[in-house]
Amino acid sequence: MPLSGSEPVSTLKALQAFQVGQVGRDTVADYLRKGWSLAICCKACERLVEWTPPELARRFGDGSQVRVSALVERLACAGDEGCGAREIAVFPHLFDGKWPRDA
Numbered sequence: 001m002p003l004s005g006s007e008p009v010s011t012l013k014a015l016q017a018f019q020v021g022q023v024g025r026d027t028v029a030d031y032l033r034k035g036w037s038l039a040i041c042c043k044a045c046e047r048l049v050e051w052t053p054p055e056l057a058r059r060f061g062d063g064s065q066v067r068v069s070a071l072v073e074r075l076a077c078a079g080d081e082g083c084g085a086r087e088i089a090v091f092p093h094l095f096d097g098k099w100p101r102d103a
């Protein structure tokens with residue numbers, strides 16, 4: 001089906017427009033139940049990191065009720081390749097690996 005009838009939106013524009021309210025009320029446990037990764041993208045340098053379900057479980061625990069929206073406020077573009085910015089956008093992303101681990 002051709003895409004038509006709407007203006008193309010650049011990835012960067014969508015990224016810059018991100019607001020934490022878009023994330024909603026999902027918790028880490030919700031992401032794990034749905035088999036979603038958390039895609040984390042720096043607004044400043046566009047570096048993209050994926051926290052897969054196994055990574056989320058390792059960092060927070062399988063039943064973590066931490067809200068993803070609360071996480072966003074604590075994230076920064078850190079590490080060797082990071083630019084240090086604290087303006088971070090996150091998106092749910094369907095994980096295509098093996099999850100749950102024991103299925």
Ligand SMILES: [Zn+2]
Nearest residue numbers: 042045077083
């Ligand atoms: Zn950055």
